[in-house]
Amino acid sequence: MNRKVVFLSWLLAMLLLGCGPSAVDIQTAIAQTEAAKPTNTTEPSPTPAPTMTQTYTPEPSPTPEPSPTPKVLPDVLDKTFSGITIMYRDEFDSVPVGQVPEGWEAAEKDSLKRTENNNLEISAKIVPGMVFYYPGEVINPGEGVYFTFKFVGTQGAFTFGFDNIRENGELFQNGENGFHSVSLLMNGQTLSAHNNQNAFQGDEIFKGSIRLQEDTWYQAALGFDEKGDYIIKIWNPNSPTLPLVYYHNWADFPTAYYFISWVSNLRTFWMDDFTIFKFDNIIQE
Numbered sequence: 001m002n003r004k005v006v007f008l009s010w011l012l013a014m015l016l017l018g019c020g021p022s023a024v025d026i027q028t029a030i031a032q033t034e035a036a037k038p039t040n041t042t043e044p045s046p047t048p049a050p051t052m053t054q055t056y057t058p059e060p061s062p063t064p065e066p067s068p069t070p071k072v073l074p075d076v077l078d079k080t081f082s083g084i085t086i087m088y089r090d091e092f093d094s095v096p097v098g099q100v101p102e103g104w105e106a107a108e109k110d111s112l113k114r115t116e117n118n119n120l121e122i123s124a125k126i127v128p129g130m131v132f133y134y135p136g137e138v139i140n141p142g143e144g145v146y147f148t149f150k151f152v153g154t155q156g157a158f159t160f161g162f163d164n165i166r167e168n169g170e171l172f173q174n175g176e177n178g179f180h181s182v183s184l185l186m187n188g189q190t191l192s193a194h195n196n197q198n199a200f201q202g203d204e205i206f207k208g209s210i211r212l213q214e215d216t217w218y219q220a221a222l223g224f225d226e227k228g229d230y231i232i233k234i235w236n237p238n239s240p241t242l243p244l245v246y247y248h249n250w251a252d253f254p255t256a257y258y259f260i261s262w263v264s265n266l267r268t269f270w271m272d273d274f275t276i277f278k279f280d281n282i283i284q285e
Contacts, residue, residue, distance in 0.1 A: 073275065076240045077146060077221055080233055083280030088137050090274045093118040103136035119272035124265040129156065133260035135169065137276045144223020145259050146275040148237075152214050156264025157187040159194060161222060161232070162257035171258060175199055180253050183260075184220075184232055184246070186212060193232060193246040197253075208244035210236065225282050228253055247284065 077084060092101050092114050099114055106112040106122075107130045115121045124130035139145065139162055151158060161183025165171055172179040177198055185194035185203060191212060192203035212218065212234070219237055224230040228251040235243035259276075263269045 073146060073277075074219060074237065074240065076219070076233070076235055076243065077277075080221055080231065080283055081144060081223060081277075081279035081281070082283055083278075085278045086275060087143070087278055088276040091118060092120045092272060092274070104132060104134055106130060106132035115270070119270050120274070122261070122263045122269040122271075124263050124267075127265050129158075129262055129264040131260065131262050133163070133171070133258050134274070135258050138165065138169075139223075139257040139259060139276065141224060141226045141228075141255050142280070143276065143278050144221060146219070146221045146273070146277065147271050148217055148219050148273050149269065149271045150215060150217045151186070151212075151267055151269045153264070153267035154189060154214065156266030157185060158261065158263045158267055158269050159183040159185045160220070160259070160261040161194070162224070163260045164254040164257050171260070178254075180250075181260075182230055182232075182248075182250065182253075184222075184234070191244070193248070195248075197250075204246065204248065206232075206234075206244040206246045208242065210239075210242055210244060223277075223279060223282065224250070224253070225279075227251070229282050231282050247282075 073084065073086075090101060090103070095101050095114055097114055097116050100106070100109050100112050101114055101120060104112060104120075108124070108126055111122060111124050111126070111130055112132055113121055122130070122132060149160075161181060163171055163183075164178075164180040174181070174196065175198075179196060179198055181194070181196040183194045184206075185192050189211070191206055193206065194203055195201040217237070218234055219240075220232070220234045222230075222232040228249050230246075230248050230250055230253070232246040233243050259274075261269070
């Protein structure tokens with residue numbers, strides 16, 4: 001029961017009985033009553049929830065794509081031509097295996113195909129052989145071609161070089177008036193430079209002592225300058241200081257050619273890294 005109520009009841013009883021409480025008793029009872037009041041305890045303020053600070057996370061910077069690896073040509077070219085600039089390069093990896101790389105033409109297209117090793121294989125079915133060529137770029141004075149090649153077969157022949165073209169881009173035919181051609185000729189196991197001006201003019205020799213062997217990769221470069229100087233150079237990349245070289249001046253040669261080759265049906269020929277380049281001069285060391 002509330003102590004204040006008890007006190008009032010006691011005070012009333014005392015009055016009724018004629019026994020009034022003393023002032024001391026009243027003061028004591030009041031003090032006890034006040035002490036018995038519940039203390040008004042201030043409840044603590046709720047702890048505020050921590051403010052969520054938004055952290056700025058910068059977006060990751062894109063990783064720059066590496067620049068394409070520059071096409072590196074062998075040192076032999078810099079010792080053969082000055083001021084080289086690449087115009088076109090085909091590594092024969094842009095089409096599915098078994099298909100003809102873009103830009104190439106052949107007498108029978110299914111004899112020309114990309115291999116699983118990313119090179120161009122030429123295996124003629126036509127007897128005695130087949131022409132293939134690249135009409136995608138006209139070769140003019142101050143321009144040349146570099147590529148790697150290998151072959152199998154010791155019979156039949158293969159050639160590669162330049163044949164001149166008409167203004168409309170068509171090739172002259174062998175033996176036709178106005179036909180000009182200079183090429184390497186591998187006939188059996190005999191190597192020569194094969195020359196045509198309107199008609200066959202004869203074969204000339206290469207300087208150098210190496211003999212081309214089957215199933216061995218070689219590197220080749222050929223080009224002609226503004227003065228009519230024409231060069232064909234072949235070397236084994238394992239011994240580049242021992243090249244085969246044919247060098248001749250053809251002052252009356254035309255000025256527009258395609259790279260062209262002929263391969264016997266008795267041979268198989270592979271090529272890679274086909275590159276057309278500009279140059280300033282032919283260097284004769």
